Amino acid sequence: xxxxxxxxxxxxxxxxxxxxxxxxxxxxxxxxxxxxxxxxxxxxxxxxxxxxxxxxxxxxxxxxxxxxxxxxxxxxxxxxxxxxxxxxxxxxxxxxxxxxxxxxxxxxxxxxxxxxxxxxxxxxxxxxxxxxxxxxxxxxxxxxxxxxxxxxxxxxxxxxxxxxxxxxxxxxxxxxxxxxxxxxxxxxxxxxxxxxxxxxxxxxxxxxxxxxxxxxxxxxxxxxxxxxxxxxxxxxxxxxxxxxxxxxxxxxxxxxxxxxxxxxxxxxxxxxxxxxxxxxxxxxxxxxxxxxxxxxxxxxxxxxxxxxxxxxxxxxxxxxxxxxxxxxxxxxxxxxxxxxxxxxxxxxxxxxxxxxxxxxxxxxxxxxxxxxxxxxxxxxxxxxxxxxxxxxxxxxxxxxxxxxxxxxxxxxxxxxxxxxxxxxxxxxxxxxxxxxxxxxxxxxxxxxxxxxxxxxxxxxxxxxxxxxxxxxxxxxxxxxxxxxxxxxxxxxxxxxxxxxxxxxxxx
Numbered sequence: 384x385x386x387x388x389x390x391x392x393x394x395x396x397x398x399x400x401x402x403x404x405x406x407x408x409x410x411x412x413x414x415x416x417x418x419x420x421x422x423x424x425x426x427x428x429x430x431x432x433x434x435x436x437x438x439x440x441x442x443x444x445x446x447x448x449x450x451x452x453x454x455x456x457x458x459x460x461x462x463x464x465x466x467x468x469x470x471x472x473x474x475x476x477x478x479x480x481x482x483x484x485x486x487x488x489x490x491x492x493x494x495x496x497x498x499x500x501x502x503x504x505x506x507x508x509x510x511x512x513x514x515x516x517x518x519x520x521x522x523x524x525x526x527x528x529x530x531x532x533x534x535x536x537x538x539x540x541x542x543x544x545x546x547x548x549x550x551x552x553x554x555x556x557x558x559x560x561x562x563x564x565x566x567x568x569x570x571x572x573x574x575x576x577x578x579x580x581x582x583x584x585x586x587x588x589x590x591x592x593x594x595x596x597x598x599x600x601x602x603x604x605x606x607x608x609x610x611x612x613x614x615x616x617x618x619x620x621x622x623x624x625x626x627x628x629x630x631x632x633x634x635x636x637x638x639x640x641x642x643x644x645x646x647x648x649x650x651x652x653x654x655x656x657x658x659x660x661x662x663x664x665x666x667x668x669x670x671x672x673x674x675x676x677x678x679x680x681x682x683x684x685x686x687x688x689x690x691x692x693x694x695x696x697x698x699x700x701x702x703x704x705x706x707x708x709x710x711x712x713x714x715x716x717x718x719x720x721x722x723x724x725x726x727x728x729x730x731x732x733x734x735x736x737x738x739x740x741x742x743x744x745x746x747x748x749x750x751x752x753x754x755x756x757x758x759x760x761x762x763x764x765x766x767x768x769x770x771x772x773x774x775x776x777x778x779x780x781x782x783x784x785x786x787x788x789x790x791x792x793x794x795x796x797x798x799x800x801x802x803x804x805x806x807x808x809x810x811x812x813x814x815x816x817x818x819x820x821x822x823x824x825x826x827x828x829x830x831x832x833x834x835x836x837x838x839x840x841x842x843x844x845x846x847x848x849x850x851x852x853x854x855x856x857x858x859x860x861x862x863x864x865x866x867x868x869x870x871x872x873x874x875x876x877x878x879x880x881x882x883x884x885x886x887x888x889x890x
Contacts, residue, residue, distance in 0.1 A: 399423045403476035405496060406485030407431070407438040407469075410513060413541025414483055416442050419466040420542075421570045426479065428470040435469035442467070445542075477503050481566070483535060485513045493522055501526040509559055511535035516586055516641050519552030519579040529554035533563050536583060537572075538842050546841035547572045552579040573841055575834040581645035584830050585842040586638060588849060590652055591816035593635060596623040596809070597655035604805035607675040609773070612683055613761065613800055613809040616769040618846030623813075628674035632661045650876040651820070686770055686798045689790035693717070696791070700728025703856045704739055704762055711766035715795055728860075729760060732791050735784040737774065739860070740811040742867020744804045749777035756784045761800075761808040764855065765846065771798040773808045806871040807864060814852055815864045821849025822880035858886035 399422035404415045407429035415425045415438075427435040443464055449455035476482050482500050486492060493512065500510050510532050512522055523529035534550025547567040551560045560576065567574035577583045582590070596610045605613075611622020627635050636658050643652040661667070661674060668674035696719035698709055705728050712719050722731070729738040735756045738748060749757040757780060761773040772792065776785055792799040802808065807815075821835045830838070836848025853861065862879050869877040 400480035401426065401478055403428065403479035403482035404485060405482060407435040408485065410537060410539060410541060411485035412438040412442055413539070414485060414513065414537055415467055416463070416542055417570050419463045423466065425467045426470040426475055427467060428473060428476065439464065439467055439469060473499060473503065479504065479508060481509045481511060483511045483513060488514065488517065490517055490521060493517065494525055497522055497532060498525050501528055509533065509562065511563060513537055516582055516638060519550050519555065523552050523554050530556040531559055533559050534579065534583070535563055544841070545573045546838060547574045548577050548583050548585065548838065549574045550577045550579050550583055573837060575830065575838045578829045580827070580829050582642045584824060584835060584838040587642065588817060588820045588824060588835060588839055589843055590639060590642060591820055592813060593623050593627055593639070594655065595813045595816055597657050599805060599809065600657050601655065602803070602805045604803040605800070605809070608680060609800050609802065610809055611680060612771045613773045614813060616771045617810045618765045618768060620844050624675040625680050627658070628668035628676055631668045631670055632658055632674055633667050636662050650874055653876070683770060686793055686796055689793045691786065691790050693790060693794055694733035694787050697722050697731030699725035699731060702728060702860060704728065704860065707763055707766050711763070711795060717794060733784060733787050735780065735788055737788060740808050740864060742807050742864040742871065744806045744871070745775045745777040746804055749779065755779040756781065758788055759808065762811040762814060764810060764814060764852065769797055771800050773800040773802050773810070775802050775804040775808070807868050811864055812868060815861045818849045818853050818861050819865060819880050819883060822882040826880055826882040853886070858883050862887045
């Protein structure tokens with residue numbers, strides 16, 4: 384695309400111009416609303432008769448709610464709605480500076496529409512796709528001017544969610560992506576640049592959040608309620624099982640399958656037999672009233688008080704997690720002795736060694752160390768806000784030693800979540816895999832580290848981004864845990880990103 388062609392749109396990014404939106408579903412209506420609130424005239428088109436007009440009426444009801452709460456003046460509501468008009472034919476978009484495509488998430492109908500828009504719009508207009516998973520490069524195939532196509536991936540609900548992934552295909556002009564970035568900021572959004580690879584940033588990096596819990600369920604390591612509580616306790620707003628219930632297992636399964644197939648069967652993205660069984664059985668989640676849960680999961684109760692006198696404590700090893708533990712022990716008034724030169728990291732509770740997870744089972748560690756009184760604990764990534772933390776005990780550990788650990792857990796404000804002895808526990812393997820996936824995305828040039836952190840916090844409300852967790856934990860325990868999981872499962876799913884290997888070696 385020439386600089387002359389871009390002149391129209393460079394100006395339009397600063398001065399409101401006509402915007403076309405094709406697709407009047409929830410996402411399309413949300414994009415139309417955001418554009419209108421930013422001052423643009425918007426024409427909303429849908430092939431379903433009356434769908435655009437109905438979407439505008441629904442938008443009016445939503446804005447009524449904002450007016451009732453004092454968050455929007457009545458005059459502003461009227462002005463926003465006055466800027467949006469339904470279109471009955473694609474030719475009504477011919478004068479638009481930008482058209483955003485928000486139709487069904489299938490390659491062929493999207494390509495047909497984009498080719499039609501390409502032939503209709505003047506050279507200076509930009510075409511954007513709100514696709515969440517389809518290659519922008521593939522979408523541009525067959526366009527006469529593929530340089531003007533860019534991904535502009537919003538998140539639902541569009542008026543509230545700040546993130547926009549600006550996705551460049553192989554043919555996308557960098558100036559076009561830059562213009563869309565400026566426009567997104569003008570609309571009050573936070574844009575993050577991504578290369579057009581399967582899943583882009585968010586849908587790619589987020590896969591382990593579901594996949595690790597689904598794998599643990601297949602191994603019968605814990606219940607959905609236990610896994611959800613462990614991850615909520617680590618700062619995630621919803622546990623993976625309740626989140627999949629909310630999204631819909633059919634939708635979540637199809638996205639996972641799409642990313643898996645687009646990556647030629649990469650084991651990191653393999654769909655779950657557990658989730659397939661739910662889909663096959665019609666247990667699709669909240670929309671049908673049953674998934675992992677019937678309705679919504681029950682809230683957790685208060686943590687019980689310790690039942691016995693607390694034993695002597697030692698804190699072994701070094702690193703970010705050990706320092707997290709030291710700070711929380713001190714805050715809770717529990718005396719402990721530091722052992723920084725120890726060969727292992729974790730807590731000594733009386734005779735019991737409680738190791739921070741390294742991706743190995745408690746049974747394996749007890750055998751290797753010839754230590755019967757042994758447990759493995761999950762990673763306390765946010766000890767100050769946790770109300771539960773998972774742990775597993777070696778087969779020969781005594782009931783008395785296990786009770787002493789449970790008392791220390793409760794003294795720290797954590798409900799002990801007792802799981803089957805599967806390696807990696809819950810939070811540790813989930814966070815390590817999220818870090819690994821983020822590292823691989825940066826290594827492969829999909830995005831920058833800052834973009835990965837922003838995308839995961841703004842797009843899916845994670846408590847931290849992958850590189851923020853990496854800064855907290857350090858590369859050593861992440862690599863160690865992933866290597867332990869690889870040894871346990873012999874699966875490429877747990878291969879370590881080259882970027883993490885380099886970080887471990889100080890590069």
